[in-house]
Amino acid sequence: MMRPDPTFHASPKLAIEAAPENIAYTLLLSPDFSKPDALAVIDVKPGSPTFSQVVHLVTMPNKGDEFHHFGWNACSSVLSPLSGHAFLERRYLIIPGIRSSRIYVVDTKPDPTKAQICKIIEPEEIFKKTGYSRPHTVHCGPDGIYVSTLGGSGPDGTDGPPGIFIMDCETFEVLGRWEIDRGPQTLHYDFWWNLPRDYMVTSEWALPPQFENGLVPEDLLSNKYGHRVHFWDLRARRNIQTIDLGANHQMALEVRPAHDPVREYGFLGVVVDTTNLEGSIWTWWRDGGRFHIEKTATIPAEPAAKDQLPPPLQGFGAVPPLVSDIDLSLDDRFLYVACWGTGEMRQYDVTEPRKPKLAGSVRIGGIARRTPHPNGKVFAGGPQMVEISRDGRRVYWTNSLYSTWDDQFYPAGVPGAEVMAHAGPNGGLELATDYWVTFPDGYRAHQIRLEGGDCSTDSFCYPSA
Template identity: 75%
Template sequence: MENVRPDPTFHPSPRLAMQAEPEHLAYTALLSSDRSRPDALAVVDVDERSATYGTVLNRVELPNRGDELHHFGWNACSSALSPLSCNAFVKRRYLVVPGMRSSRMYVFDTEPDPRQPRLVKTIEPDEIRSKTGYSRPHTVHCGPEGIYVSTLGGGGTSGTLGPPGIFVMDCQTFEVLGRWEIDRGPQQLHYDFWWNLPRDYMVSSEWALPPQFENGIVAEDLLGNKYGHSLHFWQLRDRRHVQTIDLGANHQMVLEIRPAHDPSRDYGFVGVVVDTTNLEASIWTWWREGGKFHARKTATVPPEPADPSQLPDLLKGFAAVPPLISDIDLSMDDRFLYVACWGTGELRQYDVTDPFKPTLSGSVRLGGIAGRQKHPNGRAFGGGPQMTEISRDGRRVFFTNSLYSTWDRQFYPDGIPGVQVMCRTTPQGGLELDPDFYVEFGDGYGAHQVRLQGGDCSTDSFCYPSA
């Protein structure tokens, strides 16, 4: 009867997910920053009872070069427990990994041995382009009826023929089915997306088109406020755009979307990389009220003055380091929001019990463009806190240090050797770096997205409120 029971790693509510067994493995996307070798998927032992804790157990190289792996995800998750799901008995088994630069995607099978994932399918760029008109796949989320993939490019070699959007894949055959949008309205740029399944809406954000990021940040476009600065809201089942909120053209690069995990809570958060008027970064809270969506700035992170001699060419004229919020993540109980400031080298923890009044409750420093803070073990750390992943129980926060290869070289010209570290937290708030967890990936690899075995705080979406 095993095949007709839901996967035990699926949980109806966030509170039940928090009670699950701790993760034993982490899967980490590795990037060849100079594209001299293929990217890879690493398996890291995060089981504290294991003799190999904190080491790389396996590294699976891809068959091609230049993929630039990005925000990969599972084929299925707790959303499969939705009353509307036609896939209730799928398993959280396959990792679906997008190559953002190549427009190629890979599928890894984590069974029978999760320590040794196997590449079982490659989806070539031509299939994605011909069926969707999109390119540059970026973020993978599993939904009740399939796998959703956001893209950053439209058609053509440059990815600028038509707007980017979202396409859907079959969660068992991995066939590309087609683009998701029926009515996209005014949406022209794309980045992240997430949803509230019972309340039937999606939220999406904006970064840039491929010519604005593939060869590095385009300073003229940034200062001209030509990167994304809006949130978009969608009717999920109708696949229809219903509202745009422009955060203001100076709020450049509206990136990670983090809705409340409990679907009875009608709000969420988004991070803005930089305000071109003052170099500060910001956190915005969005919510729905009276049938309309609203958003307001609820936290800011200021730039930090720095000696121009310590700065890359891009920043010398400012004599300051912008925080550059590159990722945010929300704990499963919706209490703590973690904010990665890749420029200043800080991971911030905010208490968001009141989502409209985030309160700084903890901070660690590591790396940074000017600060270059070493790890508690005395080792250097290139880059700064970047992609962040929280354990389901909220007690461990993992992060890596590479953003995107060309941007890495612009902001950190000395290089960013790939490293994964971990912070420990307390239920009352506060966090500190674990001096004994420091994973180096070596061989010219950068480290980007992390996924935790059995699920984590940016993988699952839930259909039932916590009791």
């Protein structure tokens, strides 16, 4: 008798109660393109003789992909009443090269320590079928694999707007672009949804010429990066509302809806306010059929001496927090905010979603502070991509943002590192002294995925009882 994958859970509460992760998957990139990018398989089982070590490396056959974000072929969204795919497995990792526009499909079964590439989708197929380039975020939906992009067509990705395309979740064939009516949307970054409520939220970063060779300071100071958030009718695939945060709120990046579909709100991280260099968290909600959004938390820039600062910041005499990732625990209680510039991981209690309260903080790395790990090792860069265990007790993060941006803000280099902090049941964060992942020389580390799902992978179709 066929049964759904046991790692699929109808509600967030059931996922929280599931067995803990034993494996973490982390993307590695070669910043100078001197060798192929790779997928690291890491042992995260406490007490294991290889705990916090890379136990397998899937090395790609090409150079210059620039791995960034990735996701599963299927997740708990498959349990949707509207799904025609009840017997898929959470088995394949869909890994886009943000620079090459190539996508790798890696099979993690039957043994993740022997994971291997099973399909490569060349960029020409994506260009031909979608008109998009620079694939970025991957989410598994009830009806296929959704992939957001940062570029349109043409050599520099500026011929037409970027958007989302769909892949078949069994054959991995690229089907076509998702949008029927995009309205005013012209930039793209992240996306996620509330499946039963039938809406999607998308955000904005920049067009490829504004990020591929590094941050363009004059574009930032003239507020030419993304600063809007878009709301979509998921079934009709059309833009129903766009809200401008204000042009000074530059780079509206990660969107994190509440996991329990009864809760019609979510969070957005904004990298920098060009009037004062602060980072911010915004809360959106739906009321009376309309979406609303407001700034609910700010993180100030920190003064620093000129000789502590890289060239792009020397004129400011301060380090902006540079909020580069946020993640929400499965119980919707704690929001984690990665401040890549100041070297801080913040934990907010968001029990009241429009009144976040700072509940914990860990300092590590940072442009000026350069705080070492408790084990004494140097953590270059700052907290960047963050992932939370399903039970909310372990918080993992890496330290690289994007190759050219790393070089601008951390010119001494950002050797790959991954750490983990223990989170208290009622808040509080403490770095685990025994968790430090050493990656092969020459690699930087970006996004993390956890075996069996995590807090930025799964979308749930049923409320928690």
